[in-house]
Amino acid sequence: MKRKNRRLLFVGLGLAALGLAAALILLAFDDNLVFFFSPTEVEGREFTAEQRLRIGGLVEEGSVVRDDDGLTVRFNITDLSTAVAVTYKGVLPDLFDEGQGVIAEGHMLSGGFVANEILAKHDENYMPREVADALKKSGQWQGTEGNVGEEAEE
Amino acid sequence: MVTAFFSLVGRDLRLAMRGGIGSLVAVVFFVIAASLFPLGVGPESALLERIAPGVLWVCALLATMLSLDRMFQDDYDDGSLEVIALGPLPLELVVLAKVLAHWLTTGLPLIIAAPVLAVLLNMSTQGFAVLMISLLLGTPILSLIGSVGAALTVGLKRGGVLISLMVLPLYVPVLIFAVGAVEGAIFGLGAEANLLILAGGFLFFLVLTPPASAAALRMALE
Amino acid sequence: MAVKKKKAGIGIHFFANPARFLRFARKIFPWVTIIAIACIAAALVLGLAVVPADYRQGDAYRIIFVHVPSSWMALMIYVIIAVASAAGFIWRHPLADLVAKSSAPIGACFTLISLVTGSLWGQPMWGTWWVWDARITSMLVLFFLYLGYIALHSAYDDPTKGARAAAILALVGVVNIPIIKFSVDWWNTLHQPATISKFDRPSMDASMIAPLLLMVVGFIAFYLVVLIIRLRSEIAARRIRNLRLAQTGN
Numbered sequence: 001m002k003r004k005n006r007r008l009l010f011v012g013l014g015l016a017a018l019g020l021a022a023a024l025i026l027l028a029f030d031d032n033l034v035f036f037f038s039p040t041e042v043e044g045r046e047f048t049a050e051q052r053l054r055i056g057g058l059v060e061e062g063s064v065v066r067d068d069d070g071l072t073v074r075f076n077i078t079d080l081s082t083a084v085a086v087t088y089k090g091v092l093p094d095l096f097d098e099g100q101g102v103i104a105e106g107h108m109l110s111g112g113f114v115a116n117e118i119l120a121k122h123d124e125n126y127m128p129r130e131v132a133d134a135l136k137k138s139g140q141w142q143g144t145e146g147n148v149g150e151e152a153e154e
Numbered sequence: 155m156v157t158a159f160f161s162l163v164g165r166d167l168r169l170a171m172r173g174g175i176g177s178l179v180a181v182v183f184f185v186i187a188a189s190l191f192p193l194g195v196g197p198e199s200a201l202l203e204r205i206a207p208g209v210l211w212v213c214a215l216l217a218t219m220l221s222l223d224r225m226f227q228d229d230y231d232d233g234s235l236e237v238i239a240l241g242p243l244p245l246e247l248v249v250l251a252k253v254l255a256h257w258l259t260t261g262l263p264l265i266i267a268a269p270v271l272a273v274l275l276n277m278s279t280q281g282f283a284v285l286m287i288s289l290l291l292g293t294p295i296l297s298l299i300g301s302v303g304a305a306l307t308v309g310l311k312r313g314g315v316l317i318s319l320m321v322l323p324l325y326v327p328v329l330i331f332a333v334g335a336v337e338g339a340i341f342g343l344g345a346e347a348n349l350l351i352l353a354g355g356f357l358f359f360l361v362l363t364p365p366a367s368a369a370a371l372r373m374a375l376e
Numbered sequence: 377m378a379v380k381k382k383k384a385g386i387g388i389h390f391f392a393n394p395a396r397f398l399r400f401a402r403k404i405f406p407w408v409t410i411i412a413i414a415c416i417a418a419a420l421v422l423g424l425a426v427v428p429a430d431y432r433q434g435d436a437y438r439i440i441f442v443h444v445p446s447s448w449m450a451l452m453i454y455v456i457i458a459v460a461s462a463a464g465f466i467w468r469h470p471l472a473d474l475v476a477k478s479s480a481p482i483g484a485c486f487t488l489i490s491l492v493t494g495s496l497w498g499q500p501m502w503g504t505w506w507v508w509d510a511r512i513t514s515m516l517v518l519f520f521l522y523l524g525y526i527a528l529h530s531a532y533d534d535p536t537k538g539a540r541a542a543a544i545l546a547l548v549g550v551v552n553i554p555i556i557k558f559s560v561d562w563w564n565t566l567h568q569p570a571t572i573s574k575f576d577r578p579s580m581d582a583s584m585i586a587p588l589l590l591m592v593v594g595f596i597a598f599y600l601v602v603l604i605i606r607l608r609s610e611i612a613a614r615r616i617r618n619l620r621l622a623q624t625g626n
Contacts, residue, residue: 006155010246014361021361024354028347037343052204052278052341302548306541310531320524320545323517327555358551366544369465373540 036103039082047108055084055113056103064098077104077113085112093120158243159251166255169228181263184217188271199276206277207285207336213271214264214289215325218296221260222321223314225252225304226371235308239375245368249305253297253364261293277340284339284349288332291352298359299324305370328355394611397471401604408600415594423587443493445591446486449599450518451553453483457525458550461543471607473539476546477529478606482599484522491515514555521549535614 036056047053060076060083067073073092076083086104096102096118106115170177191209195201229235238248268289269282277285303321307313335348423441457476464472494512525542532538 010244017357017361021354021357024350024357028350028354047342050278054341054343299548302544306528306545307531312531316524316527316531319520319527323520323524323552324549326514326517327552330555363548366548370541370544373537376537 038079039077039084040079042084042108042113043082049107049109051107052105053108053113054103054105055086056101057084059096059098059100059102061098077102086115087112088115088118090116090118092118096120155243155247158241159247162238162243162248162251163255163258166252167258170255170259177259178263180217180221180260181267183220184213184264185267185271187213187216188275191275203276203278206272206275207281207333207340209275210268210271210277210285211288211292211329211333211336214268214293215296215322215329217264218260218293218300219318219321219325221256222300222304222317223307225256225301226308227304227313230308230374235371236375239371245371246364249301249364249367249371253294253301256300257294257297261289261297264293265289280342281336281340284345285336287349288335288345288352291349291356292328292332295328295352295356295359296325298356298363299328301367302363302370305367305374308371309374328352331355394471398608398611401608405601405604408597408604412594412597412601415590415597417594419587419591419594422590427584427587437497439493439497441587441591443490443497444588445595446493447490447515448592449595450483450487450490450515453479453486453599454518454521454546454553455550457483458546458553461546464539465543465547473536473543474607474610475603476543477539478603478610479599480522480526480529482602482606484519484526486595486599487515487519487522491519514552517552521552525549 036054039055039057042053042055055077057077057079060078063074063076063083065074071091072087072089074085074087075098076085078084086106088104088106097120100120103119104113104115105117105119106113108114175182188209191205192202195205226235229238239245243251265286268285272282272285300317300321303317303324306320307316310316331348331351335345335352337343338345338348419441423438427438457479460472460476460479463469464476491512494515498512525545528545529538529542532541
């Protein structure tokens with residue numbers, strides 16, 4: 001093979017490989033990288049007690065109950081259609097609050113989900129208090145419902 | 155050209171064989187480093203199970219990195235790199251041959267040792283197959299990226315430390331997607347997406363790193 | 377007429393002549409300095425005193441006006457380094473190499489500012505100074521990329537070789553930039569998603585955006601100021617080196 005042809009061959013092979021690489025990566029994002037299950041997905045499946053899981057969603061309003069020992073917390077994680085009951089023993093992150101996004105990691109046992117790690121998430125919305133109140137009043141509030149729920153439903 | 159390529163790979167492999175234990179340093183390091191973790195964090199099996207994929211991958215990464223500085227250095231020092239560069243094989247393919255030889259002598263032994271260590275670290279069995287696939291796709295990427303670091307430091311004194319500083323940040327994405335794949339399999343979320351990205355990344359670096367390394371080598375040989 | 381012809385190639389080769397660049401730099405230098413000082417001062421006053429507190433985070437969120445612009449600068453400067461490296465590598469453009477070299481420490485500083493302010497912000501919000509979350513960790517990785525670049529540059533005795541070697545590293549390192557940029561969207565992390573990515577509905581109140589954008593303009597101008605100073609000293613250093621070489625040659 002001539003030197004020039006050889007070079008053309010290499011460039012062609014390289015471009016083909018790059019194209020394939022791009023296709024694979026795009027396919028991967030299409031397939032979507034999931035980091036946690038939504039409560040609806042959990043509902044439809046069977047899990048053994050050994051299987052570690054992550055469940056993500058919003059802390060259901062009015063569901064947080066603290067036990068007398070001051071450490072154990074019970075609450076529901078919801079994606080606004082299904083809810084999963086979660087028990088967690090330990091220190092909660094500061095941003096943990098009703099209506100806020102949360103990810104729980106742990107095991108599905110017979111009595112519900114037992115978490116051994118809780119991650120809170122805060123949203124990307126910034127606004128003065130008056131605006132937030134006004135939005136809530138007018139029913140246009142999209143703040144905390146936005147993030148985790150949306151991602152979980154995708 | 156094909157014969158030249160494989161004779162170069164064969165030469166490197168023979169050199170590695172005759173190096174005795176010296177060429178197995180990477181895999182020995184891998185085993186020792188991974189077995190330090192139970193001593194460091196305690197033998198609690200639940201904890202080990204949780205961190206096993208990450209520990210295995212971080213150790214594989216460090217082991218690969220440690221072996222990088224020899225990729226071109228010996229040939230550069232004794233002048234054979236210059237002779238090879240003058241030969242019929244384009245420098246890009248010389249780099250690929252070197253990378254292949256490096257992977258066969260470090261990446262492959264790591265892959266063979268990994269399942270044993272995974273058992274010792276109590277890794278969840280759902281992750282085994284994916285761990286092997288992720289190593290199979292990921293360790294060649296480590297060798298490819300590493301070749302750039304090795305080529306850039308080939309003429310320098312104290313190149314070894316510099317290689318780590320340059321190469322480790324570039325290894326981070328491989329680590330993230332590989333561990334993501336293994337954890338995805340363990341958590342039942344599916345590993346396909348992460349493995350596809352690793353495969354894409356392998357092809358991507360397979361094309362892009364040899365010219366970069368070859369450019370660096372040309373500069374060193376000037 | 378020769379000047380007219382040059383104008384067509386203003387993009388790349390116009391500044392290949394350092395003297396021409398220095399003349400241009402002298403002209404714009406006072407202006408960028410004024411813009412930098414005015415914008416940063418205005419943004420600080422607006423951001424710290426005028427703009428209302430956040431509905432949920434209170435006053436603590438005000439650090440965003442430093443944090444977000446410096447994160448953007450950190451990423452932007454790396455891209456500038458990569459582009460300049462490519463130009464320096466392909467066309468052997470002398471000024472491009474110097475731009476890449478002089479930008480690196482500035483970019484590293486912005487990365488550090490972004491990490492420190494992020495950590496200061498994390499303390500009241502997440503209750504911890506540091507979390508190993510994707511976005512934060514990838515910014516740390518960016519910081520190490522900068523350090524590796526600077527270290528490689530200085531490891532070579534011959535500055536032209538150093539520039540070529542560092543250019544190769546910068547170009548390979550570009551792969552990490554999209555990963556850093558999108559880490560927040562791809563992985564579920566504590567770090568909130570980018571605020572100003574949706575132009576139709578930015579998730580920030582209009583009153584709060586003004587100081588943020590002012591600060592970005594101020595930071596870019598500040599970058600240019602420092603870059604010009606560094607380039608001047610680099611060019612001077614190169615002249616001294618050439619004079620020395622000429623002297624020893626005789």
